[in-house]
Amino acid sequence: MYRNLLAVALLCLLTDGTYSDTNYRLNTPIVPARYVVHITPYFDMADDRQFTFDGIVSIQFTTTSNTNEIKLHSEGLNFTAADIYVGTYPANVSVAVTSLEFNANYSFAHINLASNLEAGVEYGLQIRYKGPIREDLNGFYRNYYIENGVKKWLGATQMEPTHARKAFPCFDEPELKASFQIRIDRPAHYKPSLSNTEIEKSEVLSNGYVREYFYPTPKMSTYLVAFLVSEFEAGAQVFNGTREFGVYSRPEAKNQSQFAFEFGTQVVDALGTYFGIDYYSTDSHLRLDHVALPNFRAGAMENWGLIKYREALLLYDPEQSTPYFKYRVGQIIAHETTHMWFGNLVTCHWWSNTWLNEGFANYFQDYITAIVNPTLGAENQLVIGSVYSAYSADSSSSSAPITNNNVNSPAEISGHFGTITYQKAGSVIRMIHHLIQDDAFKHGLNSYLKNNSFGSGYPEKLYQGLSEGVSAFNSLSTYSNTNIADIMSSWITQAGHPLLTVNINYETETVTLTQKRYYSNSSISSNEVYKIPITYTTQSSPNFENTKPVFIMEDRTHEFKIQNISQTHPWIIFNVQETGLYRVNYDDHSWEHIIAALKSNSNVIHPLNRAKIVNDLFALYTADEVDFSTLLSGLEFLHKETEYSVWYAALNGFRTLRNIYLGDESMTQPLKDLILSYLDSAISSIGYDSPSDDVEFLRNRMQILEFACHLGHSGCVEKASSLFKALRINGTEVAPSLRPVVYCTGLRHDSNHTDYDFLWDRMVTTNLANEKWVIADALGCTISERMAKSYLFSMLEPDSPIQAQDLTKPLTSVLSVPEHLNVVIDSLKTNYTVWSSIHTSMDSILSTVASYLHSEDDFNLFESWLASCAECNADSLTGTKAALVRAKATKDWANSHKAEILQALKGSTGSASLAVPSILTILVGLAGLIISKY
């Protein structure tokens, strides 16, 4: 699954610190082998069947011990004991059902039997049931789109992680794999339904429906079952009985399928070659279809053979889509396709180890994309996209380890689909890849996949596979007494990541390394020791291409010699291309050499290491490991910098620092002057609108202009405003790569409500989902408070383009303009009931608002309202309270560092930094989410 970033960020707040109840586990002796699931949906009927479906599920199973109870999952489905049949299979000797009980808390159905089921005997269970075609984008749910003024309904599915039980009663745990035969009765005027496999046969029924029988799936987990009942058509497909592949969408969008088709067919072949198992060899009736849905909760979902996406993340229009979406579509297709092996063929045994699915998908989403299409800029995203997010999510004392045993309830399971499971695990996998090198890595993954096909993955089984690769290629032989399981588990079972501090004694040619867990809050410490693969390179013979570690640091400290450094004092840079998941600090003297090199000729240092220096310096300052003047002099080379990844790190740091001081003019003004001086240099070299096909160049220009215009850079504002006017008045289309900044700046400067209406209409009428996305992100930029307020409730308009998948988009867009904070709080005060009718969790909404509070006035305004809010039951707002604590800690940090920053900005000698608590996790996290739009 590809997460919807913001929704998950909010969810993490909610599941923090809850007690983990193992009673959520089925814990049953029953082992399902085969399901037949027959679904008949009713869409816009005139009777009470409207938006419901009839279901029949038949399950063939055995039991490992005698039992008179069948306990399985069922949620929101209607059936009684009379709808259940149990009998031996195939002899069909019935076993009487005495009663049926539902336990809604755990979503169990208990079927009690008159006699025991016996171990070793095969049985069949059949349940006839009815259910709703849901609205909440889970289980079997409804979607619509408008075509020529007509509302077209479709039924889609989202089962991961715990929603299959909402579509059919089942044993809904990943390890209980079975084969599934799907049968669907669909209205005759709909197109043939889609499911995981090819259609075996179809029958025209007398009731105006067509029944389609799908081939049995390979043995797989319940959460991978998928079907689609719609009028969708394939925009591009291979349909010839072998290597079947299609890209499906609503008919009016099918001309946007070409990029997904070309890239998708290349990726499935490239991954098959890399993993040593061809996709189509795993089952003769598997197809590989990609479907673009108008309304989808996650970003995308890897159902085996039938991958579903948000439309904006699959369909691409080369004339209109921004470069960001070109990268993003490629990345997400690669992510989901990787799951065909990691997740589908071999599945995490339980959600505590979801990383065995998502860590690999997260790694290969960029690794394989960089190989298949190097022009998308995926290689750098391995670092700035994944490693940086991992650091942010993993720098507080509440960060969970990658293997998290406190995962049992559906809320805990969803909460574990987070940055630790995705980006951090992906970054650990990348580190291991560089450690054991490509041949051993490939061999190891192939062993793991082959040995566990159609079964369950465990960390130990992965380590076993990798160690086979290590043995075959002798790839750890240069390191003494070590093995892959020990190395990996030090990163997988321990939370956090290390800060490596480098002390170089040039006179004695001795390097002393020390490690400790990095916390953004300098008052916290703990005792973890990580097995760190150490890479470094020196000015004497710079080599940023060799990423094979020199040694593995197993202890808290390590001392070693580097020859011939006493005469020339070369710079020495650790963690080459950030292949290791650790931050690096140096002693003052060593920093001086590195910073001098950056100033004189930064190009000798790899862009990813320049980016790392910038990114680490901001984090080191946050944690009081360096003073502000070191950070400032480490940034000076930015005046000559044009690389996307370096600017990404810099903008992230600048934005976070500036956000902390929002509302304090005495700080925001000098910070703005500093940042604009760098941005001005960058704009002079990259320009405003020269055409280019280079995705990274265009994304870089966008991130720089976006921040420059946000800070009011006069050239940027003038340029963007004039392009907006030309669009508005003359219909002159804006180059796709500039649309986000032009739309936002146009609304933010000198606009009135008709400008807002103009963009709103454009969002309503565009046929391109990622254009809708870009506009939805920009609408909150409006200078008009009235329009900002109305945007917050725009999802309530009839057939609003803001559908369920995007409910929080107006809020985050409006909050991206600091002046609108009052608008939001005011709206909460006066219209709380409307807010709570839109959003299922007001706690997550209020947490988001709390994370935007900066000044004393902001806190007073928000907290006094909260205290007086009769409707909002302030006692239950645990996430909001936690967010307030974090926001206040950030404010404390801001107060205690203000003098030092001001002094350094004025060019005075920096004062010693004060050791005070600093908790910036939430801000760093949010900044990361915001900046990754482009």
Ligand SMILES: [Zn+2]
């Ligand atoms: Zn995934």
